[in-house]
Amino acid sequence: MKKPYFITFEGPEGSGKSTQIKLLKDFFAKAGYNVLTTREPGGTFAGDKIRETLLNKDCGNLEPETELFLMLAQRCEHLRKVIRPALKKGTVVLCDRYFDSSMAYQGFARGLNPSKISEIHHAFLGDFLPDATILLHITPEKGLERAKHNGAKQLDRIESESKEFHNKVFNGYETLAKNDPQRFIELDASGTAQELSDKIICALKKKFTDLP
Numbered sequence: 774m775k776k777p778y779f780i781t782f783e784g785p786e787g788s789g790k791s792t793q794i795k796l797l798k799d800f801f802a803k804a805g806y807n808v809l810t811t812r813e814p815g816g817t818f819a820g821d822k823i824r825e826t827l828l829n830k831d832c833g834n835l836e837p838e839t840e841l842f843l844m845l846a847q848r849c850e851h852l853r854k855v856i857r858p859a860l861k862k863g864t865v866v867l868c869d870r871y872f873d874s875s876m877a878y879q880g881f882a883r884g885l886n887p888s889k890i891s892e893i894h895h896a897f898l899g900d901f902l903p904d905a906t907i908l909l910h911i912t913p914e915k916g917l918e919r920a921k922h923n924g925a926k927q928l929d930r931i932e933s934e935s936k937e938f939h940n941k942v943f944n945g946y947e948t949l950a951k952n953d954p955q956r957f958i959e960l961d962a963s964g965t966a967q968e969l970s971d972k973i974i975c976a977l978k979k980k981f982t983d984l985p
């Protein structure tokens with residue numbers, strides 16, 4: 774059986790993760806892998822309901838802890854009912870956001886202690902981290918501009934946060950990547966989608982030598 778990799782995509786708003794996930798899915802599918810693409814918050818019926826609450830502007834300023842526990846609740850459903858079973862069956866899982874989003878957004882940006890978040894996460898969800906995490910770098914200004922032009926959709930509750938908040942997310946990701954260079958693959962998200970996809974595939978092939 775081919776090794777079923779668990780690969781997550783992280784980055785500020787508008788970093789182009791969804792396009793890159795589609796392109797990477799095509800790469801794995803062409804190479805003969807079964808591939809599942811999924812996202813957080815979401816990934817299950819209950820997770821999507823929690824997502825609606827988390828992103829709904831009418832919820833206003835949720836307490837940081839409320840936000841964290843909702844993120845962890847949807848992750849518990851997602852990890853146990855979707856991600857782990859897929860990996861067990863030999864399916865590659867490509868996930869749009871995961872644990873590092875909780876660290877960057879609820880930790881570095883909302884001000885909850887990142888070590889505590891990591892502790893809670895590991896205590897309840899186990900020591901289970903992605904095989905690789907692709908971090909797409911884009912400045913908060915450029916990313917939010919892209920997010921705004923992404924269809925006709927209005928900015929959601931978290932996207933509508935202050936510039937300062939988004940700068941903290943950006944810096945938080947840099948710290949996370951610096952602390953775990955083995956897992957993170959950092960790439961500049963500017964340039965064309967195809968150029969970026971080629972860079973992602975090249976980096977993954979270097980990391981996982983069994984990839985074609």
Ligand code: TYD
Binds near residue numbers: 812871
């Ligand atoms: P989404 O529309 O998926 O954003 P994007 O297209 O930029 O990925 O919304 C997900 C939002 O949830 C995004 O603002 C990041 C946030 N988030 C957290 O704050 N913590 C988390 O643990 C996760 C998974 C997401």
